[in-house]
Amino acid sequence: MSANPPTCGHSKGVAVGDGLGFDAVMADTRTIIKDPFIREKFTKEQSHARQHAKEYFERYPKDRYQTEVESWRELQSRNIEFTMKRLRDLLK
Numbered sequence: 001m002s003a004n005p006p007t008c009g010h011s012k013g014v015a016v017g018d019g020l021g022f023d024a025v026m027a028d029t030r031t032i033i034k035d036p037f038i039r040e041k042f043t044k045e046q047s048h049a050r051q052h053a054k055e056y057f058e059r060y061p062k063d064r065y066q067t068e069v070e071s072w073r074e075l076q077s078r079n080i081e082f083t084m085k086r087l088r089d090l091l092k
Contacts, residue, residue, distance in 0.1 A: 039070060041083045049080035060086045 044052055053069060060067045065086040072082035 036087055037085050038088050039083050039085050041081065043075070043079050043081045046078065046080050049082060053082065053084065056084050064091050066091070
């Protein structure tokens with residue numbers, strides 16, 4: 001057997017034939033980590049997109065919710081698609 005046995009493609013690099021079995025390898029992928037952030041995607045005309053983002057920041061202030069525009073892009077229709085990201089719970 002080689003010094004570096006092949007892996008099963010799992011991010012943890014569990015070696016094939018290491019005696020753990022399929023269930024042990026897959027158990028890690030079934031763990032659900034609760035994302036502390038909420039993401040909302042919007043598509044709006046450019047001036048409306050800016051206004052909506054401004055209102056979103058007023059409703060969920062950056063210093064209390066870590067609000068940010070996570071991503072945005074201009075569509076062929078000249079609309080703006082953007083994703084707003086904020087914490088689920090208020091910072092204390």
